[in-house]
Amino acid sequence: VSIYLAVDIGGTQMRAASYPAESIQPLSYLRITTYSSGTTPLLRLYELISSIWPKDDKVAGIGVVAPGPINSREGILLAAPNIPEWRNLALQKELEEHFNVPVALGNDANLAALGEWKYGIGRDHHHLIYLTISTGIGSGIIIDDEILEGAAGLGAELGHITVLPEGPFCGCGQRGHLEAVASGTAISHWVQEKINEHVVTSLPANRKLTAKDISIAAREGDRLAKEAFERAGKFIGWALADFLHIFNPTIVIFGGGVSQSGSLLLNPINDELKKRVMSPQYLENLLVTNAALGDNAGLLGALALVRKVTIKEM
């Protein structure tokens, strides 16, 4: 039997799983810390993969999902948040030479989109937008069953389109991007600002608030907290209308922690989307929904990618 390995690299932890040829039920699964004394993240990665390497079966390929920008055509990790020593790392080549099997590499949001498309809520769709709303806003886009990456792998950054020209600064250094007004971090910042302006709220003034704290307060009826989600949802819905005009997808999938806040965010998104779309045709046959695979979307996306690539090569 041929086995596929999928690896999910993060700044704190990395994990790997092995799968039989056609299944998404792992045969083995392992999680370790990215850093450990006396070794390097790359050696940790080798260790992790070796640990789940099957004893008797052949490995058909390794799919790897990593955060940050990736040139997937050349298999180069341009940068990895929280792993500063990995800059322009030819990770695909390193792994292929070390393990002597085909390796495919992809960015986390892109592969989460691919995972949902292949094994999740996006099955049977050919045109898909995946938006992950957590501390930042990431995205993956499938067009005609292919991941959109752009010439150097820098595309599909839907969190970095401008919705408020002179708005707050974004993590990327620019201003007024969708991420800067509608991510979990942006929601917290906006509420914090209002609290500093002494807007009435049940939220405490003296500690750092998370989007989760704010969603709980909103559910309990706090007006400021509700308004914070309405505001974020409005920006997302409006940007989404733009995305429909650009991609005309049949499914839009929300992932990430903040999207778990349910109707708090989804209602204003849908209201604004309906208001802003330029023709009702864009909403026909369109499903707007939450992700199905949760934290496993990226890992399963890496599995989908390596299966796809090795099958193409055969």
Next chain:
Amino acid sequence: VSIYLAVDIGGTQMRAASYPAESIQPLSYLRITTYSSGTTPLLRLYELISSIWPKDDKVAGIGVVAPGPINSREGILLAAPNIPEWRNLALQKELEEHFNVPVALGNDANLAALGEWKYGIGRDHHHLIYLTISTGIGSGIIIDDEILEGAAGLGAELGHITVLPEGPFCGCGQRGHLEAVASGTAISHWVQEKINEHVVTSLPANRKLTAKDISIAAREGDRLAKEAFERAGKFIGWALADFLHIFNPTIVIFGGGVSQSGSLLLNPINDELKKRVMSPQYLENLLVTNAALGDNAGLLGALALVRKVTIKEM
């Protein structure tokens, strides 16, 4: 020898050309009016195609470019500006049944992009954005050598993304779209408004101004006219930064009358683009340029499309 026909349908005129298998030099070319008494646009189209049908050679296929939204997978013209009787017209099927050869159908901006990609300034590029700036703003996008159309052919509408939320109304009925603030029509409207507010200008107050009039005044140093182009260019440059984050192309091509105004528009576009892009990597290996094929881009795009489709089918 096999001959390809390409047809360009407009609300006022339609034209057709025939080409030998590999060349873009037409063997024959004909232009007629879309409307004529005692007949219909569809019969006029049949007439046009029959008139350039080769006497001795075999026709391998017909490529058709039309304005307005098209479901190109099913070959259906959803609507055609200025040809009101064509709504949901199954034009591909009509033509295939009438002429008994393969027919491929595409939207004008998409096929202008394809024309530039195959035979124009976009040759050798795999990721291309084409923006046509005239009375409206149209666009065509090539990703990995394929036209972006979306599930129902409604995608690639880059003129219809919001850049000024509460801005002027757009031709589509929405507000503040790129087209509503930066098209030729938008430039004229903005200048007209300023003239009504008695802003000092060399432009006449008592007649309708075109973007062309304004560009001439700008070149002669008129401050208001220059400001109009700077303002439009700023919006386009800013939107373009978003498009780079989404598509990461290697070439951006400007077509349409307004883009002929040269540095008046291109300078502010480039300035704003540089300011708004989130990483200089997006500008590496990026060519921002004017279109090469002029009015023939659509016709040559139709030729490229039908060659592509018939070769795939063989």
